[in-house]
Amino acid sequence: MNAFGIEKASFANLGRSKLSRRGLLAGLGAAAVGFSLTGCGSGSGGDSGGEKLNFYTWDTYIGETTLADFQKSSGVKVQTSYFATNDELFAKLKAGNPGYDVIVPSNEFVTRMREAGMLLPLDMSLIPNSKNVAPEFMGLDYDPEPKHSLPYTWLVTGIGYRKSRVNGVPDSWKWLYDSDLYKGRIALLSEAADIIRLGAKYLGKSLNGIDAATTKQVEEMLIRQKPNIKTFHEDNGQDLLLAGDVDLVMEFNGDIAQVAAEDPDIGFVVPREGSLLNADTLAIPKGAPRAELAHKFINFLLDAEAGKHIAETILYPTPNAAAKALMPESYRDSPIIFPRGPGMDASEWGKFEGAEQQRMFEEAVTRVRAA
Amino acid sequence: MNNGIDWRRSLTGFAGLMGPPLGWFLLFFAVPMAVVWAYSFGTNVGISDIEISGTFANYARALEPLYLGILGKSLAFAALATLICLVIGFPVALAISFAPPRLKTWLLIGVMLPFWTNLLIRTYALIALLRDEGLINHGLELAFGWAGFEPLRMMHTNFAVMVGLVYVHLPFTVLPLYAALDRLDRSLLEASLDLGAGHIRTIWNIVLPLASAGIASAILLTFIPVLGSYLAPDLLGGPDSQMIANVIERQFKRANDWPFGAALAFMLMYLTLFGIAMQSLLKRRERPE
Incomplete structure (x- = not known):
């Protein structure tokens, strides 16, 4: 009886992973890289010239009726295509914009795409709802004036854990990086920049300006820790946690919030050494066929009611103060969606510090995995 | 693949037909x-531009011990997966080729059926089977729970990667083997059996040599895609299951280092071309044209 329940749960997970922004599609995205390399513009869709808008975003990252609401109010039909990683987005636009009007890059990729001249500056007079964005999310270093992006959601990386299987709150990166207490029950992200930077954070350093020596130090720590790590997951850590495959997992708070809603035994903490803050933003790529409509759509997404509806669906923390004010207390005061404490105070926004550094991180992680 | 083979075999006759393809x-x-x-x-x-400078630096980096080691490991993985596919696939192909015609069609459809489902979905299905609280462990617990059964750790291991690689690539082994075995002259088998050789000896001395070209194709058709697999190690593997294709994928995406990724990919390509050349040499020796 109970066992049958488990069986159902494992199938439920199989289907459920479609619900997470970076879950199932991450694999599909990997499978599709061949296509993006040849630069085929599958996302441009029908080019009838009518009132249509091409929106390139993460899967399940918008309110259930948001696009229909926009169509109702403006008559514009939004055609959505999905990417699974920022790298995929970047790779696709690198060869020239195949026809996207609005994209949703993360903050560090905003910097990167700005540097590569891939984004249009936003005309704020067309986006009056930008006033809804909480001031602490405006004017951040990743996108100085003139702004090329507006924040859509924000995230913090932390440790998702199964309360009944850990001792107290695992509020240090030590449990993932430097301890065999939870041997075989921990999973780290596979993203090189994330694991190197958070390792540096554990060593008491800033996650920006990491040099070769620090990278080496984190690399050696990870090689020591490797026998205790069950897997480097492809951003499906919340599924591993929910299914009981691991008990501690490095993951984004929004992803853990989704599974914590299903399973009250799941908790989330931002380790006390501090962590990495990220934002996903709305931006208009250079060469967008309908830049003016794109502004209109961004303005709509930043509306208080629309923002509320989106937050209700995806349960990610919203930087939209007006929308947050409309949300119930269970959202506003959730310790997972809006974590507080020493860990949050010590957290930093990550800066894009050049392709060379990215390659150094990548090679370090390749060495860790080959070790 | 097909293009290459057809083109080489019948250049004159099909020159006109070959134009569009x-x-x-x-x-x-x-x-x-x-x-x-x-x-x-x-x-x-x-950030986004590549200058074709004619440098060999990417190849020099690809030849560093780190990457050669990963390549070596991938070759070993691929060889083992191919071997397992052959050992499982040969009896299957033999059985299908001796099945009654009506059943044969169904059996062949059975072999090809998985192709109708996306690779990723099939890999996820394997996860549902292999995970600690998955179907296999669950079934075992129902059977042996009374004896204090501990779930088998299958997911996130090299074992799981091997299961995934074999499962996905088995049809690539079975189909060419079947094609070779089906063409076999049955009278030779009867002769062998009539003259006193047992079944095993007949397979060893008659079937295997006659099917060697098919076996070579099966090896090639299995080995090459296994060598380039990245989904199975990514989704089923543990911290040390990285294969060369995972490293290549990361160069094109996360590391944003296309030149190095291209060099690594072409290292594989050179190896593959070498393999195909070896196979066609072998074929030529079998059946001089």
Whole structure:
């Protein structure tokens, strides 16, 4: 009886992973890289010239009726295509914009795409709802004036854990990086920049300006820790946690919030050494066929009611103060969606510090995995 | 693949017919490959530009012990997966080729059926089977729970990667083997059995040598895609299950280092071309044209 329940749960997970922004599609995205390399513009869709808008975003990252609401109010039909990683987005636009009007890059990729001249500056007079964005999310270093992006959601990386299987709150990166207490029950992200930077954070350093020596130090720590790590997951850590495959997992708070809603035994903490803050933003790529409509759509997404509806669906923390004010207390005061404490105070926004550094991180992680 | 073989075999007769597919092949295969090949001699300039500088630095880096080690490990993985596929696939192909015609069709459909489902979905299905609280452990617990059964740790191990690789690539082994075995002259088998050889000896001395070209094709058709697999190690593997294709994928995406990724990819390509050349040599020796 109970066992049958488990069986159902494992199938439920199989289907459920479609619900997470970076879950199932991450694999599909990997499978599709061949296509993006040849630069085929599958996302441009029908080019009838009518009132249509091409929106390139993460899967399940918008309110259930948001696009229909926009169509109702403006008559514009939004055609959505999905990417699974920022790298995929970047790779696709690198060869020239195949026809996207609005994209949703993360903050560090905003910097990167700005540097590569891939984004249009936003005309704020067309986006009056930008006033809804909480001031602490405006004017951040990743996108100085003139702004090329507006924040859509924000995230913090932390440790998702199964309360009944850990001792107290695992509020240090030590449990993932430097301890065999939870041997075989921990999973780290596979993203090189994330694991190197958070390792540096554990060593008491800033996650920006990491040099070769620090990278080496984190690399050696990870090689020591490797026998205790069950897997480097492809951003499906919340599924591993929910299914009981691991008990501690490095993951984004929004992803853990989704599974914590299903399973009250799941908790989330931002380790006390501090962590990495990220934002996903709305931006208009250079060469967008309908830049003016794109502004209109961004303005709509930043509306208080629309923002509320989106937050209700995806349960990610919203930087939209007006929308947050409309949300119930269970959202506003959730310790997972809006974590507080020493860990949050010590957290930093990550800066894009050049392709060379990215390659150094990548090679370090390749060495860790080959070790 | 097909293009290459047909083209070589019947250049004169089908020159007219070959025009359109050849054009397609050049435009959508040869040209993009040439671009990637050119990238492998390139240098990153800024964030999104690559200058084809004719450097060999990418190949030099690809030949560092770190990457050679990963390549060696991938070759070993691929060899083992191919061997397992052969050991499982040969009896299957033999059984299908001796099955009654009506059943044969169904059996062949059974072999090909998995192709109708996306690879990723099939891999996820394997996860549902293999995970600690998955179907296998669950079934075992129902059977042996009374004896204090501990769930088997299968997910996130090299074992799981091997299961995934074999499961996905088995049809690539069975189909060419079947094609070779089905063409076998049955009277030779009867002769062998009539003259007193047992079944095992007949298979060993008659079937295997006659099917050797098919076995070579099966090895090639299995080995090459296994070597380029990245989904199975990514989704089923543990911290040390990385294969060369995972490293290549990361160069094109996360590391944003296309020239190095291209060099690594072409290292595989050179190996593959070498393998195909070896196979066609073997074939030529079998059946001189």
